[in-house]
Amino acid sequence: MQDTKHIVQPNRNRNILLTIFATVLVAVALLILTSLGSVKLGSALALFAIWGIATVSLNLVNGTLGILSLGHHGFMLIGGYTTALLILSDDKREKILASGRSSMTPFTVGLSIDNFFNAIGLTAFTTDETLWLRFLVAILLGGLMASVVGLIVGIPSLRLRGDYLAIVTFGFGEIIRLTASTRIFSPITNGALGFSGVPTEFGKSVWWTFAFLGITIYVISKLKYSSFGRAMEGIREDEIASEAMGVNLAYHKVLGFVVSSFFAGIAGGLWVSWLGGARLDSFLFTLTFFFLVALSVGGTGSITGVLLGTALVVFVRQYGDPLEQSYLITTWILAIGVILLLTALAIYIFRTIRRSRPKIIPAFYLFLIAGVATVVLALLAPSLGIMQGEFRGFGMRAIFLSILLIIIMVFRPDGMVGRAEFNWAWVFRERLDQPTEEERKQDAWLSNPELNRPGGAANTSDVEED
Amino acid sequence: MASKSTKVKKTINWIPWLLVLAILAIVVGRIIYLGTVHDRFSSAYFIRAFLESLKLGSLYALIALGYTMVYGIIRLINFAHGEVFMVGAFFTYYLFSFSPYPLYAAVIWSIFIAFGFMKIIELWRGKLKDPVVLASGAFAFVLATYLLSQTTVNFFVALVFSMLLTGVLGIVIDKIAYSPLRTAPRNSLLITAIAVSFFWQNFGLLVFTNRQTPFRPDTFLRNRMVFAVGDGTVRTTMLSFAIPLISVILVVILTLFVTRTRLGKAMRASAQDAEVAQMMGISVNKVIATTFLLGSMLAAAGGAMWGLNFGSLNQPAIMGILPGIKAFAAAVIGGIGSLPGAVIGALIIGFMENFMTAIFPKTAEFQGITEFKDTFAFILLIIVLLIRPSGIVGEDLSEKV
Numbered sequence: 018m019q020d021t022k023h024i025v026q027p028n029r030n031r032n033i034l035l036t037i038f039a040t041v042l043v044a045v046a047l048l049i050l051t052s053l054g055s056v057k058l059g060s061a062l063a064l065f066a067i068w069g070i071a072t073v074s075l076n077l078v079n080g081t082l083g084i085l086s087l088g089h090h091g092f093m094l095i096g097g098y099t100t101a102l103l104i105l106s107d108d109k110r111e112k113i114l115a116s117g118r119s120s121m122t123p124f125t126v127g128l129s130i131d132n133f134f135n136a137i138g139l140t141a142f143t144t145d146e147t148l149w150l151r152f153l154v155a156i157l158l159g160g161l162m163a164s165v166v167g168l169i170v171g172i173p174s175l176r177l178r179g180d181y182l183a184i185v186t187f188g189f190g191e192i193i194r195l196t197a198s199t200r201i202f203s204p205i206t207n208g209a210l211g212f213s214g215v216p217t218e219f220g221k222s223v224w225w226t227f228a229f230l231g232i233t234i235y236v237i238s239k240l241k242y243s244s245f246g247r248a249m250e251g252i253r254e255d256e257i258a259s260e261a262m263g264v265n266l267a268y269h270k271v272l273g274f275v276v277s278s279f280f281a282g283i284a285g286g287l288w289v290s291w292l293g294g295a296r297l298d299s300f301l302f303t304l305t306f307f308f309l310v311a312l313s314v315g316g317t318g319s320i321t322g323v324l325l326g327t328a329l330v331v332f333v334r335q336y337g338d339p340l341e342q343s344y345l346i347t348t349w350i351l352a353i354g355v356i357l358l359l360t361a362l363a364i365y366i367f368r369t370i371r372r373s374r375p376k377i378i379p380a381f382y383l384f385l386i387a388g389v390a391t392v393v394l395a396l397l398a399p400s401l402g403i404m405q406g407e408f409r410g411f412g413m414r415a416i417f418l419s420i421l422l423i424i425i426m427v428f429r430p431d432g433m434v435g436r437a438e439f440n441w442a443w444v445f446r447e448r449l450d451q452p453t454e455e456e457r458k459q460d461a462w463l464s465n466p467e468l469n470r471p472g473g474a475a476n477t478s479d480v481e482e483d
Numbered sequence: 484m485a486s487k488s489t490k491v492k493k494t495i496n497w498i499p500w501l502l503v504l505a506i507l508a509i510v511v512g513r514i515i516y517l518g519t520v521h522d523r524f525s526s527a528y529f530i531r532a533f534l535e536s537l538k539l540g541s542l543y544a545l546i547a548l549g550y551t552m553v554y555g556i557i558r559l560i561n562f563a564h565g566e567v568f569m570v571g572a573f574f575t576y577y578l579f580s581f582s583p584y585p586l587y588a589a590v591i592w593s594i595f596i597a598f599g600f601m602k603i604i605e606l607w608r609g610k611l612k613d614p615v616v617l618a619s620g621a622f623a624f625v626l627a628t629y630l631l632s633q634t635t636v637n638f639f640v641a642l643v644f645s646m647l648l649t650g651v652l653g654i655v656i657d658k659i660a661y662s663p664l665r666t667a668p669r670n671s672l673l674i675t676a677i678a679v680s681f682f683w684q685n686f687g688l689l690v691f692t693n694r695q696t697p698f699r700p701d702t703f704l705r706n707r708m709v710f711a712v713g714d715g716t717v718r719t720t721m722l723s724f725a726i727p728l729i730s731v732i733l734v735v736i737l738t739l740f741v742t743r744t745r746l747g748k749a750m751r752a753s754a755q756d757a758e759v760a761q762m763m764g765i766s767v768n769k770v771i772a773t774t775f776l777l778g779s780m781l782a783a784a785g786g787a788m789w790g791l792n793f794g795s796l797n798q799p800a801i802m803g804i805l806p807g808i809k810a811f812a813a814a815v816i817g818g819i820g821s822l823p824g825a826v827i828g829a830l831i832i833g834f835m836e837n838f839m840t841a842i843f844p845k846t847a848e849f850q851g852i853t854e855f856k857d858t859f860a861f862i863l864l865i866i867v868l869l870i871r872p873s874g875i876v877g878e879d880l881s882e883k884v
Contacts, residue, residue, distance in 0.1 A: 085670045087677075173869055180560050181868055183673055184811065188861035191808070199854045302804075306681050309674055411693065412685035412800075419682035426675040427663040 032441045040231070047223050059223055060291070061335040066226035067287045068331055070233045071304075072311045072323045074280030077237055079309075080318030080436075081246060082273040083253025085183040087305055088170070088190030089281050094197065094300035095166050096159035096282025097289035101212040102205065103130050103155035104148070109214045119210060120203045128205075130154050152219050156286035163282025164275045166193070171274035175267065178256070190305065198297055211296035212289075220290025229287060233280050238320055238438075240276065249273055253318075303415070307334070310422045316432030321439040326432065333414055340413040346404045347395045354391030361385040498870050513842045524844075527715030532841035534723040538792060540833025541730035545785030546810035547817070547825040548737065549778025555754040555820035556774050558669060562676040563656060564782060565807015566683035569799055571649040571783025572698070572790045573691045578641035579700045582631050589632035592644070597624035599647030602654065602776055606746055638700040642787045646780040653779025654772050662768065680803075687799025694798055698790035705791065726788050733781060738822060746773060754820060805857060809836075812864035818874025827875055835859045 051059050071089060078086045102125075110126050113119050130151040134142045142150050174185040197206045219225045240246050248269045251259035260266050289295045307330050315326025361384035368376050398404045425432065437443075452460065517524040546568050553561045584592065600623035604616045627644065630636050636644070660679050664672050699705070704725045709718050741747035746769075752760040753770045761767045789806065790796045809832055817828025836856045845851030867874065 079670075083670075085673060174865065177868055177872065179669060180558070180673060181815070181872065183670075184560060184815070185865055185868060187808070188812075188864055192858050192861050195857050196855070200850065303681075306677060309677065313674055410689065412688045415685040416682055416689065419678045419685070422678035423660050423675055423682070426667075426671050426678065427660070430664075430667055430671045 028441070028447070035441050043227075047227060051223050057335065060221055061331060062223050063221050063226045063287075063291060064335065065328055065331045066223070066230040067220065067284055067291055068308070068311070069230045069324055069327045070226075070280055070287070071284035072308045072327045073230075073233050073237055073320055074277045074284065075305075075308050076312055076317065076320060076323045077240070077249075077273050077280075078277045079312055080323070081241055081253065082249045082270060084175070084270065084274075085179075085186075086274070086277070087183055087187035087302070087309075088193070089277075089308060090300045090302060090304040091190035091193035092163040092167060092278040092281035093285030093288060093304065094193055094297075096156070096163040096285030097295050097300065098197070098206050098212075098285075099159035099162045099282070100152075100155045100286030101215045101289045101295035102128055103158060104152050104216065105129065105212055106214065106216070107131070109212070113207060113212075116210075119207055120200065121207050122204050125204045148216060149219070152216070152290070156219075156283055159286040160279045160282035163285065164279035167275045167278025167281075168271065171271045171278075172267075175270040175274060187302075190302065194297060194300055206295075206297075209297065211294060213294040213296075215289050215292075215294055217290055217293045220287045220292070226287055226291075229283060233283070234320060234324075237276070237280070241320070245269060245272060307418070310418050312432075313422055313430075314425050314432055316434040316436060318436040319432075319434050319438050321437070322432050322434040325434065330418065333418060337414040337417065340417060341410050343407045343409040346406055346408045347398050349408055349410070350391055350398070350404070351395035354388050354395055357384050357388030357391060361388055502866075502870075510838070510842060517842060517844075525715040526713045527711075527717045529841070530712050531717050531719060532838050534717070534719055535841075536834045536837035537830070538723055538726045538833075539837050540830035541727045542785050542789055542792065542829075543806070543810045543813050543832050544826045544829035545730055545733065545781045545788075546806060547813040547829045548734065548822060549782045550811045551814040551817070551819050551821065551825040552750075552774045552778045554814065556750065556757065556771055557661070557665070557672075559661065559672050559676060560811065561778075562673070562807075563660075563679040563683060564778065565803030565805075565810070566680045566687070567649060567653055567656070567779045567803075568782040568786040568789070568807060569687060569796075569803035570652060570683060570786075571645055571779070572786030572796050572802070573687065573696075573799065574645035574648050574783065575638075575641045575787035576696060576698055576790060576796060578631070578644050579636055579638055582636045582641075583633055584631050586628075586632050589628050592631055592648075593624050593627035595651050596627040596644050596647050597621070599651045599776075602650060603647070606740075606744075606773060606776075638702040638704070638787075638791070641700070642784060645787060646783045649783035649786075650776040650780040653775035653782075657772060657775040662771075680807075684800045684803070687802075691799050693800075696796040696798075697794065698796050699794060700791065702791075722788075722792055726792060729784065729788065733784060734822075734826060737777060737781070740777070741822065746770070750774065809860040812860040815864055816867045816874055818876045821874070821876050824874055824876040832860050832863070835863060 047062065050062065071093060075086065075089050078084050110129070113121055114123065114126050131143050134140065134151070141147070170186070170189045174182060174189065177185060196202055198209045203209075241249075248259065248264045251262065251264055252266060252269060256266060285300075288299070292299055308327075311326035311330045312323055313326070314329055315324065316322025361381050364378070364381045364384065365376075367373075368378070368381075514529060518526075546564065549564050549567070550561060553559055553564070578592070583589075597620045601611065601616050601620035604619045605611050605613070608616050610616070630640060631644075656679055660675050661672065664675060704721045706721050707718070708721055708723070709716055711717075741750055749760065749765045750770050750773065752763070752765055753767050757767050760770075785806075796802055810829060813828035813832045814825045815828070816831060817824030817826065819825075836859055839859065840851065840853050840856050843849070843852045845853070
């Protein structure tokens with residue numbers, strides 16, 4: 018600890034000021050965007066923040082710790098359902114009790130922050146104006162529930178490695194979802210019916226979601242640059258070596274997993290509020306798949322990259338609906354032909370830039386001929402009278418994202434930014450690895466021509482004894 | 484952990500065997516108890532449950548073999564295998580229910596069928612540019628075009644065609660998505676596999692259908708069978724015997740291929756050490772392509788019979804997920820990388836799912852465990868991974884220093 022005090026980051030105060038300034042700038046930008054932009058833009062921004070929380074927390078496990086966790090949707094489900102149950106309004110609760118199909122008991126229906134505050138005498142906090150406080154308590158409890166489950170899941174499964182661990186986390190994620198509707202848990206989760214009518218003013222609010230995103234980024238980046246984070250990165254690079262260096266493998270893995278599932282629970286709570294209801298089919302594996310796309314596209318291990326990837330995924334999800342409209346079949350075929358031609362062009366440009374020889378490979382001709390044939394077919398089809406009618410591209414966004422993920426994995430497995438993080442030194446093109454004054458002196462001593470005279474070896478050995 | 488001990492004296496890990504004994508004791512005790520408590524639980528009831536479990540287990544075995552073969556060679560959990568299974572089922576469905584096709588559609592189908600047939604013959608002849616291979620490809624093309632454009636193909640022809648088509652699909656998936664990543668970290672490969680799986684789920688939703696599809700081919704396999712056992716009668720269909728039989732035939736063919744042929748030997752060598760196998764002159768890429776071909780063919784057969792068994796195909800986005808992941812669990816339970824292990828694991832999963840729900844039925848005082856049956860495979864998987872990661876018959880594939 019004492020040594021680190023002497024290391025002074027260059028321009029530390031400037032960086033802090035710049036960070037504060039940038040945060041204010043983001044807030045002003047959000048203010049302008051939400052007041053001028055449409056409702057759709059606001060909900061897209063909120064979704065970006067919610068999924069950003071989830072991806073940044075998943076990145077702690079997948080990127081920093083190097084464990085492929087595929088059960089993030091399960092932890093989100095726990096956080097989401099806890100939040101939904103705790104803040105549901107009274108008339109919704111009465112409806113659930115009155116409904117014959119629900120299997121909730123009066124006790125589980127009565128589980129709410131409202132009743133808790135009433136019971137301990139804080140009736141001032143049970144009004145409609147103080148819903149935000151109850152939501153805050155509920156979402157934190159949701160995060161805690163998720164992290165408790167993360168602990169229960171993590172302790173046995175984190176002894177495994179690699180693929181097995183991935184499949185076990187996937188299995189746990191699915192078990193959480195599959196058992197949530199069974200009769201053990203349906204008194205709490207309301208079975209397949211789920212909860213509807215969760216207040217949306219928090220999940221759809223840019224301020225709430227971005228505040229949580231900011232807290233998440235702050236906590237996780239602090240963790241990443243602490244000794245815990247260094248130990249986790251060590252585990253990622255080489256488990257055996259870091260164990261030999263004295264890193265407690267199980268402790269760090271479980272710690273990362275629990276912190277990650279806590280924030281997954283927070284994201285789940287906001288997600289439920291964004292959706293306005295908690296249902297089991299809003300927590301499918303699809304969710305984790307989207308996060309994996311965001312991680313891989315942006316750069317697994319880098320918070321900056323992960324946020325960039327999340328922005329892309331959210332953009333495709335919210336603004337990709339033109340892809341799923343109904344178009345003429347010939348239009349679709351034309352689009353496929355154009356994509357094939359563009360692929361051929363990309364191959365050509367790629368090989369020209371890389372100066373690969375042969376410049377033109379068989380795949381180029383293959384794509385070119387297939388593309389030309391498809392385009393010709395699409396253009397001729399109306400006059401030939403074949404392939405009439407329209408076709409709805411249902412699921413095209415997911416197809417687009419999965420193809421994108423395959424392409425990223427094949428051609429640029431590190432993603433957009435790799436493991437690099439955003440920092441101010443990068444903005445100002447500063448070098449953080451400038452040698453200190455002492456190191457300069459040593460360098461000068463080493464390059465001293467006097468030492469290179471015959472017999473210098475004796476001198477150096479003298480110095481080494483110092 | 485006894486399995487981790489490095490003592491010279493070999494210690495036996497008692498925990499798995501005690502668990503197996505306990506489960507067996509519970510099952511036997513439960514059967515005896517149920518037999519005394521109610522007339523409904525006669526021997527016929529248990530025989531029917533046994534047949535159903537065997538059927539389900541052999542379906543899982545067909546899928547699990549693909550997982551275990553691929554994992555054995557490139558150490559990849561082929562997440563897309565469940566989707567290959569789904570696509571195979573849908574190919575079969577389209578082949579038998581929409582034929583005869585117009586000529587151009589029949590030609591497009593037949594190109595791929597003939598290519599798949601050539602790949603099969605290539606396993607025997609060794610290279611693609613061989614007169615026998617080319618001639619058989621041409622023959623298959625003509626035959627398939629004729630059958631698909633002129634006749635309504637029956638279930639077995641559709642099954643064979645669909646196996647060939649799906650085998651080609653497996654090779655294509657490997658070529659496009661996995662082969663560029665041979666030297667990449669394993670997590671990248673796994674994420675790619677998830678992406679491929681997701682692609683096929685949504686592609687199926689887009690191209691095939693988005694609802695349940697009835698799957699009722701006109702075949703004698705669906706005939707009813709009734710026979711008397713003791714004082715009761717067992718009502719079942721021919722499928723209870725046909726599905727295990729077809730699975731056994733396919734597994735025996737696969738085992739003979741892997742143990743008796745040169746390519747099978749190359750396959751086992753690559754599974755042991757791909758690098759050294761390559762140095763010895765084995766074309767590992769070819770071996771991997773063969774693995775994907777065979778695994779996908781088995782998955783297609785499993786998919787077709789899955790549809791036959793349940794009478795309908797689930798919608799494409801979810802059809803492959805649960806069977807695929809359960810079959811993977813079966814492969815791990817049996818010992819991933821081992822062919823008999825996959826079959827044993829699949830039978831265990833099949834019995835867990837079906838026989839357990841049959842011996843814990845819904846009665847007046849107990850609601851049954853049917854709604855939990857999808858989680859059994861996962862729970863068993865986690866237990867096996869924690870107490871014996873190498874599976875029942877498998878060798879230890881964990882990373883070494």
